[in-house]
Amino acid sequence: MDLSPILSEATVASAGETGSWRNYRPLVSSELCSKCGNCIVYCPEGVIFEGVDSVEIDYRFCKGCGVCREVCGQKAIEMVPE
């Protein structure tokens, strides 16, 4: 039996490109970031990844909640108005 019409497909952007909801953009300072990973585990969206010198944010889906700035022990994240 073909179940495809009744099964949902797991996909990013199930509610669209949520980056457009953002009022404030988190900017990471690569000098201050120690890559401790706090923002990575606490980001509600799961859009922060480990990069080369600091963490990297996927702005396509980042909703701009600011949780990353609050949990950053190094104060390496700044929220700037879009």
Add this chain to the structure above:
Amino acid sequence: MILPGNASCQGCPISMAMRCLDVIKNPVLVIPAGCSTVIAGLHPKSAMKAPVVHVPFPSTLAVACGLSEAYKKLGVEANVVAWMGDGAADIGFAGLSASAARRDDVITVVVDNEAYMNTGTQASLSTFWKAKTTTSPAGKTEERRNLSLIMLTHKADYVATASVGYIRDLRKKLRKAGEMAGFRFIHIHAPCPPGWRFPSEKTVEVARKAVMSGAWILWEYDGKLRLSKAGEKYALKENRIPLAEYLKQGRFLHLSERDIREIERKIDEDWEFLLRFS
């Protein structure tokens, strides 16, 4: 376990908790109506990397139990997770209690944001005394119910409380639950920015302050009740931060000094009551 671009609000504690499901092997989610339903996505799209069954409130644990038994018969390895909010736990409580008493082989996770947030912040049995909601505009007049303690008295195989403010502790508890068999229950404190009326970036801070002020107790039970490492020092009153620090939320702005003292007294009582089981 949850893909970006989902419908959760900014700073949502439920999506933080859903991300932690990664530590459970082969999860299958059973979700009654609530914010989690919305976050999981609208057909034909899904934000979850695991199979999700959307169910009516009271049937949640019945469906979860049925799935778990069917998977066993078929020889499919799966961890069935009944994922609900405190509202669904209220409405489907009979099923939840029965399932715990039968020791069904499921994990139940309650993400507790202390009101019916998805329908617009109506008071639930988990709502704090004196908290403002749309059905208690002058502050709730009744006491809140301690759901995890009720589950403990069912002698469930594993019962734990956790908080999105202590993600590593939460992941550890979910992993432990995932590796066990039997009825496992995890009660996650989930401060909700729009419902509790605080800015979205404060989710983690508010969750931590709840633990640090003693208002949310981190413990686990696997035959024996233990306070969790992350929060055990707050058993001593001198280690706690002032309760007023935690109560800096829109829903508590109307509290008087006397109310705060009364809440403090209730919190002391809660600690004393819980520690009797240890």
